[in-house]
Amino acid sequence: MTPILETRGLSKSFGGFFAAADVNLAIEPGIRQALIGPNGAGKTTLVNLLTGTLPASAGTVFLHGQDITRLPPQARVRLGLSRTFQINQLFPDLTPLQAVVLAINEREGRSHRFWRAVDAGREVVHEAMNRLHEFGLDTVARERTADLPYGRQRLLELVLALAARPRVLLLDEPAAGIPSGESGEILDAIGRLPRDVTILLIEHDMDLVFRFAERITVLVNGRVLVEGAPDAIARDPEVRAVYLGEEAHV
Amino acid sequence: MTQPMVSPKPWWPMEVGFFLIPVAAFFLFPLHLPLITEMMILALFAVSLDLVLGYAGIVSLGHAAFFGLGAYAAGILAQQGWGEPLSGLVFAGAVAGVVGLLTGVLVLRGSDLTRLMVTLGIGMMLFEAANKMNWLTGGADGLQGVMVEPLLGAFQFDIFGHTAFWYAYAGLVVLFYVARRLVHSPFGLCLRGIKTNRLRMSALGSRVNLHLLAVYTVGAMMAGIAGGLLAQTTQFVSLDVLSFERSAEVLLVLVLGGPGRLYGGIIGAVAFTVMHEVLSGFTTHYWQFWLGLVLVLLVLFARGGLLGLVDALRKRAARGTASAAAPERAA
Ligand SMILES: Nc1ncnc2c1ncn2[C@@H]1O[C@H](COP(=O)(O)OP(=O)(O)OP(=O)(O)O)[C@@H](O)[C@H]1O
Numbered sequence: 263m264t265p266i267l268e269t270r271g272l273s274k275s276f277g278g279f280f281a282a283a284d285v286n287l288a289i290e291p292g293i294r295q296a297l298i299g300p301n302g303a304g305k306t307t308l309v310n311l312l313t314g315t316l317p318a319s320a321g322t323v324f325l326h327g328q329d330i331t332r333l334p335p336q337a338r339v340r341l342g343l344s345r346t347f348q349i350n351q352l353f354p355d356l357t358p359l360q361a362v363v364l365a366i367n368e369r370e371g372r373s374h375r376f377w378r379a380v381d382a383g384r385e386v387v388h389e390a391m392n393r394l395h396e397f398g399l400d401t402v403a404r405e406r407t408a409d410l411p412y413g414r415q416r417l418l419e420l421v422l423a424l425a426a427r428p429r430v431l432l433l434d435e436p437a438a439g440i441p442s443g444e445s446g447e448i449l450d451a452i453g454r455l456p457r458d459v460t461i462l463l464i465e466h467d468m469d470l471v472f473r474f475a476e477r478i479t480v481l482v483n484g485r486v487l488v489e490g491a492p493d494a495i496a497r498d499p500e501v502r503a504v505y506l507g508e509e510a511h512v
Numbered sequence: 513m514t515q516p517m518v519s520p521k522p523w524w525p526m527e528v529g530f531f532l533i534p535v536a537a538f539f540l541f542p543l544h545l546p547l548i549t550e551m552m553i554l555a556l557f558a559v560s561l562d563l564v565l566g567y568a569g570i571v572s573l574g575h576a577a578f579f580g581l582g583a584y585a586a587g588i589l590a591q592q593g594w595g596e597p598l599s600g601l602v603f604a605g606a607v608a609g610v611v612g613l614l615t616g617v618l619v620l621r622g623s624d625l626t627r628l629m630v631t632l633g634i635g636m637m638l639f640e641a642a643n644k645m646n647w648l649t650g651g652a653d654g655l656q657g658v659m660v661e662p663l664l665g666a667f668q669f670d671i672f673g674h675t676a677f678w679y680a681y682a683g684l685v686v687l688f689y690v691a692r693r694l695v696h697s698p699f700g701l702c703l704r705g706i707k708t709n710r711l712r713m714s715a716l717g718s719r720v721n722l723h724l725l726a727v728y729t730v731g732a733m734m735a736g737i738a739g740g741l742l743a744q745t746t747q748f749v750s751l752d753v754l755s756f757e758r759s760a761e762v763l764l765v766l767v768l769g770g771p772g773r774l775y776g777g778i779i780g781a782v783a784f785t786v787m788h789e790v791l792s793g794f795t796t797h798y799w800q801f802w803l804g805l806v807l808v809l810l811v812l813f814a815r816g817g818l819l820g821l822v823d824a825l826r827k828r829a830a831r832g833t834a835s836a837a838a839p840e841r842a843a
Pocket residue numbers: 276281299300301302303304305306307308348
């Protein structure tokens with residue numbers, strides 16, 4: 263199968279320090295893939311390169327076989343590449359409903375409309391409420407985002423990324439900062455997403471990773487150490503030495 | 513499901529009431545009509561800045577560039593023999609809008625500091641250009657011989673300022689209505705999104721720069737029309753329409769009233785004008801000292817200007833009643 267998202271020789275240097283070095287990825291459509299690696303391995307940097315948040319120093323990114331290396335982030339989103347952030351990127355003063363309506367308007371190319379009222383589009387409000395309902399956020403839809411508990415904000419981050427109707431979803435530690443009891447719920451919700459969404463998940467909790475992933479990429483010092491099926495990764499001595507061993511004392 | 517999202521349901525009766533105040537003022541203060549007219553123009557100017565600063569978060573120290581351009585555009589047009597006021601206003605808005613569009617590209621880039629310097633710089637350049645182009649603008653003497661024809665071919669601009677008053681009033685009401693629709697539209701929500709989290713907006717697929725450019729242009733057009741109104745109602749344009757002081761003044765007016773609420777510009781213009789009149793009555797030269805003091809206190813202790821202050825007080829009152837009601841609910 264041709265990969266839906268692919269990189270060739272993707273690199274990022276911060277003043278000589280390579281946070282991503284010669285990364286070659288090929289992500290199959292529909293797959294649930296995990297990207298793991300110790301702190302500072304370059305996982306977030308890689309996501310930033312894929313989405314265009316950071317310009318690449320070298321290498322190429324392909325989406326649906328199209329070279330998107332030079333496209334700005336918003337153009338990549340419109341091609342179906344969406345993400346969440348490791349650190350929440352929300353609108354503190356807006357309500358979740360407003361934020362999701364905003365996301366839907368952007369997806370539908372309606373955000374330049376300046377004469378009709380924003381809540382005149384009933385189908386938009388309807389869709390937004392449905393999306394919030396799916397993640398149990400409909401009850402807080404009209405509260406200020408900043409007033410929501412952290413866990414709820416984390417879910418909103420996910421809802422916003424999904425509202426773009428992505429084909430490929432990059433999730434940068436979606437359960438970060440959430441008590442481990444609840445993080446399973448978030449991962450389950452992600453696991454229930456339809457198969458036409460390809461998912462690349464960054465996550466530190468190995469139990470969650472092995473429960474979720476069909477394929478795992480291990481990143482160390484900006485380089486892909488190994489990539490393979492979960493059981494192969496679990497057995498890999500190098501991975502155990504470099505990564506899983508360290509995980510024990512995190 | 514139909515509950516509004518952008519803001520609590522706009523309270524039409526109160527808003528209509530608010531816009532009837534100038535009508536009352538017309539009859540109550542017949543001798544102060546020119547002052548009130550100028551106040552309404554200042555209010556419109558401040559509302560135009562509110563779109564740019566309050567809603568889109570673009571800081572500017574040179575918004576007078578567009579006000580001044582509009583004033584000169586309308587003034588020169590009338591001086592050259594095209595005295596029909598409404599088309600003159602359209603021309604004023606168009607000239608300012610085009611320059612807003614062109615300079616907006618520069619303003620998009622960079623941090624707040626860059627934006628302050630770029631807007632300041634452009635304002636300075638326009639001021640000096642107008643100063644030097646004596647033959648066109650009249651330079652430091654001001655633009656003489658502005659002849660404005662009767663409004664709608666029927667209402668002569670009279671020495672009591674009746675026509676000027678209603679003309680400026682209509683301009684303010686119409687453009688305020690436009691601004692109001694804009695901020696409550698998908699575009700307005702998008703601007704608020706960009707202002708609070710640009711990174712997230714681009715991650716949602718938003719063409720952030722295009723939207724910022726659009727609102728900057730609209731703000732420039734509106735400021736241009738405000739300038740045009742001043743030129744036509746006073747039949748004169750002086751160089752200070754382009755001055756840094758005017759840019760600073762409109763910023764002050766908006767911050768005084770409360771940015772990001774649309775009415776802040778109007779409230780600020782009223783407060784500013786009243787303070788000016790009252791304080792300069794007491795202390796002729798030192799009124800700016802008191803203005804400065806009020807500004808400092810307001811910015812330090814009531815973020816969100818006068819309207820922010822009202823909001824905070826209302827919230828406190830609501831909390832008071834809520835806690836009073838709480839025991840009942842518990843019982
Ligand atoms: N803008 C930047 N400038 C300089 N160095 C950076 C920058 N961003 C990241 N780095 C460095 O690049 C390396 C990789 O960082 P990155 O955030 O991608 O790691 P990560 O794998 O996401 O780590 P974590 O698991 O802690 O989130 C780190 O050493 C970091 O200090």
